[in-house]
Amino acid sequence: MKDIQRKKLIRVTTADISLDGLLKGQLKFLNQYFEVIGVAKDTGVLKEVSEREGIRVVDAPLERPISLVNDIKGLWFLYRLFRKEKPWCVHANTPKGSLLAMIAAWFAGVPHRIYTVTGLRYQGAHGVLRKILKGMEVCTCFFANKVIPEGNGVKQILQEDHITKKELNVILNGNINGVDIDYFSPDHFTAETRINGKLYTGSKEDIRKDLNLSKDDFVFIFIGRIVGDKGMNELSDSMKRFQKEDKNVKLLLVGRFETELDPLKSGNEDFLRNNPDVRFVGYQRDVRPFFIAADVLVFPSYREGFPNVVLQAGAMGLPSIVTNINGCNEIIKEGQNGRIFPSKDADALFKEMNWCIENKDFIKVMASQSRKMIVDRYRQEEVWKATLKEYEKLEE
Template sequence: MAKRKLIRVTTSDISLDSLIKGQLKFLSSEFEVIGVSNNTGVLAIVGEREGIRTIEVPMHREISLFSDIKCLWLLYRLFRKEKPDIVHANTPKGSMLSMIASKLASVPHRFYTVTGLRYQGASGLFRTLLMAMERISCYCATKVIPEGEGVKKTLLEDKITSKEMHIIHNGNINGIDTIYFSEQATIEQIKQSLNLSKEADSEKVRDLFRESIGLSKNDFAFIFIGRIVNDKGMHELAGAFSKLIPIYPHCKLILVGNFEHELDPLDSKDLDFLQNNRNIKLMGYQRDVRPFLLASDIFTFPSYREGFPNVVMQAGAMGLASIVTNINGCNEIIKNGENGIIIPPRNTTELFVAIKDFIENPQKKQLMAEKAREMIRSRYEQRDVWNALLKTYRELEK
């Protein structure tokens, strides 16, 4: 019996590579899976790793009428040719185009997973346009899947859709591989990358990696992972650390991610501070963030808007307590006072106080860290999320 056909769409191959890593290979046991996205250079790598066919459609995150119409036509032709049973999309642009195209092509099952809502950080006509895009995606979908309870609530409150919505498992798009995101696996990876003896103990390995990125044994290291833009709370992070560093010279901030100077650039004062202060360690984009999490003491994520951020779960799986803002996703992963601290968004003072409290009360860090990993493992284990998604697909047969 031939397998049913599933096409998964994201705007960029980077999203296929990172957001749903491993999931496509898992699903290919029951489906003929095709991955569709723009190709920035990793699409073929994704196809080989996941054991699936991949097809390039040159979609871009930015709005471009001519390019978007061209991609809509390419997707429509692709769906007419492949005749998939399911088209499942996430990321805003890829989702809107593929939901319209799959509806026009009469694809029977059209899934839209709603992650971060871009319009929440916009205003004026641009916000209206982004909201319209979300409404179109939801209208054309046969099943709308919010990434978490917060996203679901926002979609209803903003009247984006009135359709019945279904959250997969406890939320998130891919869950967390808690074997991969563990101290043991990370220690082994660092031993290989630094050519250390297999017998080297964990504490020594951690100290050596910290030393390799400019941290001393006595430094108290906070870490941020993500795009370095205003929307992620960089203004507040720069403001808090500019006050903290003169008081606590051993306080360091590790930034893992790229500065985006065209989309949502930083204020020149914040940019100068983050790029030139010796207590700020700039690591750039890293495909493997585990060693940097292992080297850190606290995860900081003062973002303005999210869907269900993977990095907060990754930090928790690595045994880190987190400081997050009270926004969608973050306030579902973090239970205030248990595995981290929740603060109001856009509040430099509250961020400063939370960071200062962890520095002055290391036992608080330890108590929260002890709960962090188990709270992720019990709610967001990757195989549980995948099996819940597979169950949702199987129910279409009934």
């Protein structure tokens, strides 16, 4: 291996929750070979990231919504930071942070500028907003000298939409960080782990009891941002139809509502928060107990790069119902570890969910295959090693 130890590598995301969730463990691994600095807006977990990963972090004024004033402030901050630190490489992901980081790094004379494309926001937009978001992607790719699509679906769209003419190569089988297959393991939560009646530990029956779910309930789970762009309106419609049919169907809902950014249709937020057939538990740092309690992941998202939650569900032994979009249709193989349906199609979603309820034996077969399919293709340590090799390839 080339002598690349202690060169300065700056990893940028818009918010610290992305450093925390998307790059967990990878930063610590890379810090063995580089001086890694994490840069993101501190929303409350940046210090924890620093302590866990053993890296220096910088709180940057980066905002997800488009704002000319705030974005200029963020750009100027990054430019001054890069001029001061003189990094060998700036590597960014998440749309806004990447745009500002690539521009600032170019003007600051950073020799290596990597943009990992984890999702294309313009796909879910229309009109002027779509043109703006698409232009942002073109701009980010222009100022980067290496563009890494998170999956083959993202790669195809970048080429078809003429976002960049740069060479595009997916790392291994896709995904930015892989899956910690020891952490996301159904064997972790056993009856023996239930100490002093602690909630959400122990057997499936224990956790279901904590959630007021019975052993006879068929439980779908969704984990993520609870917004229209994630298919929450279609999921609400499907659950309402199941209620009318009086089936033992429950939805376990894990995540945050983002009413200001992407509100749901009238009545759907109230339904998801308060209906007796929905168990809304809010945002959870540890989602494993909720996977244990569920039968099938339902993920009706409109757009993704390479969704971690689908990988995590598979590692926990859950089959998934997903939309036929980037990432999802690369992780899920129809009939082997899940089912695939067209995005934005409420009827198709209902039919797939109903199929799962009526084919419980086949669901068990898919569940038995799900973990192995993830372990064989998305083991975290292999993704880290492949990422390190990408850095090694960079010219001196």
